[in-house]
Amino acid sequence: MTSRELGGTANAPERRVPFYRLLYVQVLAAIALGALVGHFFPHIGASLKPLGDGFIALVKMIIAPVIFLTVATGIASMKDMSSVGKVAGKAIIYFLFFSTLALIIGLAVANIVHPGSGLNIDPATLDASSVSSYATTAEEQTVSGFLLAIIPTTFFSALTHGSILQVLLVAILTGVAIAATRPQSDLALDLLNSVNEVIFKLVHMLMKLAPIGAFGAIAFTIGEFGIGSLVNLAALVGTFYATSLLFVLVVLGAVARFTGFSILKLIRYLRAELLLVLGTSSSEAALPSLMEKLEIAGCRKTVVGLVVPTGYSFNLDGTNIYMTLAALFIAQALGIELSLGEQFALVLVAMISSKGAAGVTGAGFVILAATLSVVPSVPVAGMALILGIDRFMSECRALTNFVGNAVATIVVARWENALDKERLAAALAGYPMPLPEEDTERHERSGPFSEALAQAREPAE
Numbered sequence: 001m002t003s004r005e006l007g008g009t010a011n012a013p014e015r016r017v018p019f020y021r022l023l024y025v026q027v028l029a030a031i032a033l034g035a036l037v038g039h040f041f042p043h044i045g046a047s048l049k050p051l052g053d054g055f056i057a058l059v060k061m062i063i064a065p066v067i068f069l070t071v072a073t074g075i076a077s078m079k080d081m082s083s084v085g086k087v088a089g090k091a092i093i094y095f096l097f098f099s100t101l102a103l104i105i106g107l108a109v110a111n112i113v114h115p116g117s118g119l120n121i122d123p124a125t126l127d128a129s130s131v132s133s134y135a136t137t138a139e140e141q142t143v144s145g146f147l148l149a150i151i152p153t154t155f156f157s158a159l160t161h162g163s164i165l166q167v168l169l170v171a172i173l174t175g176v177a178i179a180a181t182r183p184q185s186d187l188a189l190d191l192l193n194s195v196n197e198v199i200f201k202l203v204h205m206l207m208k209l210a211p212i213g214a215f216g217a218i219a220f221t222i223g224e225f226g227i228g229s230l231v232n233l234a235a236l237v238g239t240f241y242a243t244s245l246l247f248v249l250v251v252l253g254a255v256a257r258f259t260g261f262s263i264l265k266l267i268r269y270l271r272a273e274l275l276l277v278l279g280t281s282s283s284e285a286a287l288p289s290l291m292e293k294l295e296i297a298g299c300r301k302t303v304v305g306l307v308v309p310t311g312y313s314f315n316l317d318g319t320n321i322y323m324t325l326a327a328l329f330i331a332q333a334l335g336i337e338l339s340l341g342e343q344f345a346l347v348l349v350a351m352i353s354s355k356g357a358a359g360v361t362g363a364g365f366v367i368l369a370a371t372l373s374v375v376p377s378v379p380v381a382g383m384a385l386i387l388g389i390d391r392f393m394s395e396c397r398a399l400t401n402f403v404g405n406a407v408a409t410i411v412v413a414r415w416e417n418a419l420d421k422e423r424l425a426a427a428l429a430g431y432p433m434p435l436p437e438e439d440t441e442r443h444e445r446s447g448p449f450s451e452a453l454a455q456a457r458e459p460a461e
Contacts, residue, residue: 051216
């Protein structure tokens with residue numbers, strides 16, 4: 001996907017693409033149509049789940065090669081290897097601070113709003129079997145197990161069925177090895193660069209299917225659970241959405257302003273990706289496009305390659321807000337009063353479990369189960385109260401996580417003096433600039449930025 005989702009070539013600078021061909025418009029229309037189908041024809045909507053699942057599977061299919069090639073080629077091209085460690089260190093510090101802040105904000109909002117108060121539910125009436133699988137998975141998550149799981153069984157297993165962190169580890173080691181053996185390894189670097197161009201062309205092709213995936217995912221959600229399922233637990237859903245929105249606009253907005261850009265303009269720049277995340281409830285669906293757009297916006301390739309994939313495991317702002325907010329909602333709904341010590345313990349455990357459950361299916365619920373396990377007074381079975389609406393909240397979690405990682409990448413790039421401020425300003429204003437001269441010739445041929453370079457020469461809409 002390009003920075004403006006327009007077709008066009010450099011030889012036709014005056015040509016304007018009809019609005020209905022813009023990806024974000026197509027995704028928005030697909031979401032609206034999917035919601036209507038799911039509401040008025042729930043059985044048909046529920047049967048469309050394979051469309052959303054299929055699209056997400058297609059995107060996940062290319063996430064590993066995108067991360068591997070971006071990180072490996074970026075590091076291999078660097079002259080100063082010490083900067084890799086500096087970037088990673090600064091990113092981890094940023095992630096820990098804002099992830100913890102998100103946990104505290106969720107805790108504070110729950111104590112102020114009390115979304116679960118008044119429900120007065122008897123714990124004995126809860127069906128623990130509906131959440132037993134999540135609790136079991138949570139028990140299997142340990143810090144040592146998480147760290148050992150970063151190491152893949154073989155070099156290639158990380159690319160075939162490994163986690164994002166496994167791919168990142170292999171990519172970093174490969175990039176460092178190539179850099180340490182140059183110029184003998186120049187052929188290997190050229191080969192990876194060529195494959196990188198092919199993979200990003202594949203990304204562009206798959207993104208054309210985004211409206212179909214968004215349509216199927218939304219139709220299933222509304223058809224299966226119904227809009228009416230939100231009514232009984234509207235207080236929790238509304239509180240979570242409002243808290244996440246304030247976190248993005250106020251907290252991340254302040255960070256963005258301090259860094260020198262507008263959070264609203266960044267959201268506008270990433271509107272197509274955000275709509276895709278909304279439609280599929282998966283921030284991973286837009287990971288390849290996010291990496292490409294951030295590089296177009298002036299973030300150095302190496303910073304993007306290190307920060308974005310790592311952030312998908314360590315910088316889950318939306319998930320962290322959800323964890324503490326949902327934990328206190330369950331306690332309040334069951335009439336259980338948690339002491340400050342117990343709430344502090346929730347935050348400490350959540351800081352660890354949010355990293356340990358990265359990449360686990362249903363990670364939000366898994367993390368919540370692990371967090372509740374440290375407070376014996378709150379039964380894990382209480383999670384059954386929010387199981388029916390978790391799908392609706394997962395969309396907000398994914399959107400908040402996505403924006404948080406975009407902001408984190410720009411901030412770390414700024415700290416590393418690896419941010420082209422002119423290109424960032426131009427991209428956020430709707431006038432993407434061509435890549436630096438040393439990259440332009442290679443990418444203009446068939447690389448991932450060929451369409452973006454063509455659009456940079458067109459008048460803005």
